[in-house]
Amino acid sequence: MPHTTPSLPIYLDYAATTPVDDRVAAVMQRYLTVDQLYANPASRSHMLGWQAEQVVEQARRQVADGINADPREIVWTSGATEADNLALTGFMRANRERGMHLVTSIIEHKAVVDTARALETEGFEVTWLTPGHDGCITPGQLREAMRDDTSLVSLMAVNNELGSVNDIAALADVAHEFGAAFHTDAAQAIGRIPLDVAAQHIDLMSLSGHKAYGPKGVGALYVKRHPDIRVEALIHGGGHEHGMRSGTLPTHQIAGMGEAFALLDQQGEADQAHIKALAERFLAELAQLGDVHRNAPGKHSVPNIINVAFGGVDGESLLMALRDIAVSTGSACNSASVDPSYVLLGVGVPRRLALSSLRFSFGRFTTDADIDYALRVLHHAVTGLRA
Numbered sequence: 001m002p003h004t005t006p007s008l009p010i011y012l013d014y015a016a017t018t019p020v021d022d023r024v025a026a027v028m029q030r031y032l033t034v035d036q037l038y039a040n041p042a043s044r045s046h047m048l049g050w051q052a053e054q055v056v057e058q059a060r061r062q063v064a065d066g067i068n069a070d071p072r073e074i075v076w077t078s079g080a081t082e083a084d085n086l087a088l089t090g091f092m093r094a095n096r097e098r099g100m101h102l103v104t105s106i107i108e109h110k111a112v113v114d115t116a117r118a119l120e121t122e123g124f125e126v127t128w129l130t131p132g133h134d135g136c137i138t139p140g141q142l143r144e145a146m147r148d149d150t151s152l153v154s155l156m157a158v159n160n161e162l163g164s165v166n167d168i169a170a171l172a173d174v175a176h177e178f179g180a181a182f183h184t185d186a187a188q189a190i191g192r193i194p195l196d197v198a199a200q201h202i203d204l205m206s207l208s209g210h211k212a213y214g215p216k217g218v219g220a221l222y223v224k225r226h227p228d229i230r231v232e233a234l235i236h237g238g239g240h241e242h243g244m245r246s247g248t249l250p251t252h253q254i255a256g257m258g259e260a261f262a263l264l265d266q267q268g269e270a271d272q273a274h275i276k277a278l279a280e281r282f283l284a285e286l287a288q289l290g291d292v293h294r295n296a297p298g299k300h301s302v303p304n305i306i307n308v309a310f311g312g313v314d315g316e317s318l319l320m321a322l323r324d325i326a327v328s329t330g331s332a333c334n335s336a337s338v339d340p341s342y343v344l345l346g347v348g349v350p351r352r353l354a355l356s357s358l359r360f361s362f363g364r365f366t367t368d369a370d371i372d373y374a375l376r377v378l379h380h381a382v383t384g385l386r387a
């Protein structure tokens with residue numbers, strides 16, 4: 001029976017970014033050109049400015065609804081990277097008198113890791129937690145790291161390389177027991193696991209547009225209002241966003257992120273069910289290759305991210321053989337060397353296996369034919385390289 005051939009290359013890198021949903025792109029196109037609503041949403045002196053402001057405020061409600069927040073608690077940023085910077089640096093600087101100690105983990109996204117490192121050079125102290133092999137931080141482990149001068153805990157909801165899911169509600173409760181605030185990077189979590197800042201007692205949450213079928217270059221930081229979480233601005237200017245983040249708001253980007261989040265509300269569960277079925281089949285068939293190890297295969301993980309080590313295969317050679325398939329490797333190429341991913345090493349994956357690991361991530365538009373093709377190419381490549 002002939003196999004259906006999907007269009008190449010096949011995209012299995014949804015954790016790096018997602019395509020913008022057509023319905024989102026259609027909304028974004030309304031706010032750009034001369035016949036459209038391109039006015040500055042901060043213009044108070046004319047109708048066009050007020051109308052643009054209404055578009056921004058509707059998107060703010062859509063994003064707030066996605067995490068059960070009040071729209072006034074949403075601060076627009078250029079992405080989750082900026083939201084993480086604002087959460088950590090902005091909070092630590094504004095709450096110096098509360099304490100100079102921050103707790104985070106070694107497998108956070110670089111936007112958190114590098115920001116925490118920069119804070120260390122400013123005189124703040126950081127405790128770096130090491131997760132278990134499942135990629136999760138336990139509440140007990142966090143409790144042991146807490147101190148009287150801990151003012152903030154930052155732990156991600158879903159890890160972008162492993163798909164592991166932290167129990168953010170339980171972790172937030174430990175932070176609060178010690179009078180500290182709790183930040184979570186939820187860039188990979190929105191639409192994949194339930195997020196509810198009220199039920200989960202979250203004080204600060206970073207979000208991104210482009211991991212959820214919205215555009216790149218826009219994100220948000222949720223900043224709790226009651227009780228008031230204080231954050232010092234990093235970007236100064238016209239005092240936009242209650243002074244927390246100045247700069248003219250990009251109406252088209254913001255409207256796109258709002259629409260993407262509204263679509264998740266309708267479709268997120270169906271997306272995940274579709275992806276779960278694909279992922280289960282993918283994993284079952286991969287296992288037949290033998291000497292294939294799922295990295296951080298915890299009970300708590302999202303189905304859309306699958307990180308696997310292929311024993312007996314050189315990672316670089318494998319990637320070469322998979323030219324038609326867009327995936328991420330378990331390594332980072334520097335000019336001098338190939339370094340294994342700090343996240344894989346951080347959960348105890350041996351260096352050799354980290355270097356032969358690939359991250360497959362699926363999404364809304366991944367098809368059965370994509371999976372069939374990927375499995376066929378992988379089978380061919382792995383058995384060939386091992387021979």
Ligand SMILES: *Cc1c(COP(=O)(O)O)cnc(C)c1O
Pocket residue numbers: 015016078079080081082109111156158159160185186187188207208209210211217218219
């Ligand atoms: C992608 C990602 C980010 C960065 O988001 P941008 O919007 O691209 O700046 C931060 N954290 C996690 C977990 C991510 O997956």
